[in-house]
């Protein structure tokens with residue numbers, strides 16, 4: 420299996436019981452769930468409603484970042500508000516213009532909130548509920564969209580239906596949606612959600628959260644919608660996770676200030692190389708990679724370089740989870756903050 424897909428599966432299999440996908444699939448709302456600890460902050464679950472609304476298949480959406488639904492008229496300021504909320508690990512509710520797979524734009528109320536681990540206060544996932552905003556409310560020349568955006572076809576292209584085949588219809592719709600001068604659907608003006616959409620988003624989020632909470636009770640790795648405990652030292656925030664995720668090399672971060680100097684970040688490439696799941700290495704000392712033939716003098720060299728806060732490069736025999744060995748060219752380097760502190 421593709422290694423990213425494996426990480427995505429683990430993202431759900433570790434905190435929740437196997438019932439989770441089925442239970443989420445029964446919810447009628449449009450929503451997606453992302454994991455900030457995986458490189459690229461991908462979507463790890465997309466509801467049936469969301470797939471219908473966006474026109475994408477599940478395979479096309481899983482593993483992608485939510486920004487694939489943005490387009491030329493998506494307001495960059497709104498996107499910045501979402502980015503800030505993710506960085507600060509808090510909820511956000513904004514009116515957002517997105518594009519379906521066929522290029523048709525649609526307005527929605529984007530309601531996003533983090534889900535935390537109850538024990539350690541870490542962000543486990545982000546959940547976003549996308550409630551389409553009916554343009555009927557706006558009375559802008561009679562354009563109206565049905566809940567899933569499909570009404571666009573009827574209303575916008577009703578009159579030209581007999582003249583064009585369906586492929587050209589798609590193309591025409593795409594071109595029109597990209598054409599800023601188009602009078603058909605006024606996407607310049609922000610479409611605002613009303614109380615109905617707001618209530619619907621909040622209810623949907625609560626329903627999703629109760630499924631996640633219930634499924635986490637079955638694994639004993641409880642999640643909750645509010646941060647119940649402050650993450651301890653060594654916590655790698657969502658924004659740092661997302662930034663580190665852009666680095667494609669195999670590497671880990673260890674925190675020298677914590678007892679036994681545990682790994683606090685492991686890159687996707689490191690997990691691929693060693694065969695471990697993320698939760699199997701986070702919180703553990705790097706010695707999980709050592710085995711019977713690992714050279715003790717090289718281990719001393721590493722220890723010394725940590726104690727003296729100096730960089731070092733060694734060649735060391737390491738072991739994967741399946742106990743197969745590999746030669747590891749290990750480069751160790753201290754990371755300091757602006758004031759020079761390790």
Ligand SMILES: Cc1cc2nc3c(=O)[nH]c(=O)nc-3n(C[C@H](O)[C@H](O)[C@H](O)COP(=O)(O)O)c2cc1C
Pocket residue numbers: 451452453484485486487488489498499501502505515517531545546547549
């Ligand atoms: C759970 C979740 C779902 C998201 N879904 C969407 C979406 O449907 N449409 C969209 O335009 N952005 C969505 N986003 C936002 C983008 O993924 C991204 O965070 C945003 O564009 C800001 O990041 P950037 O600066 O890298 O673009 C979602 C984010 C999260 C956390």
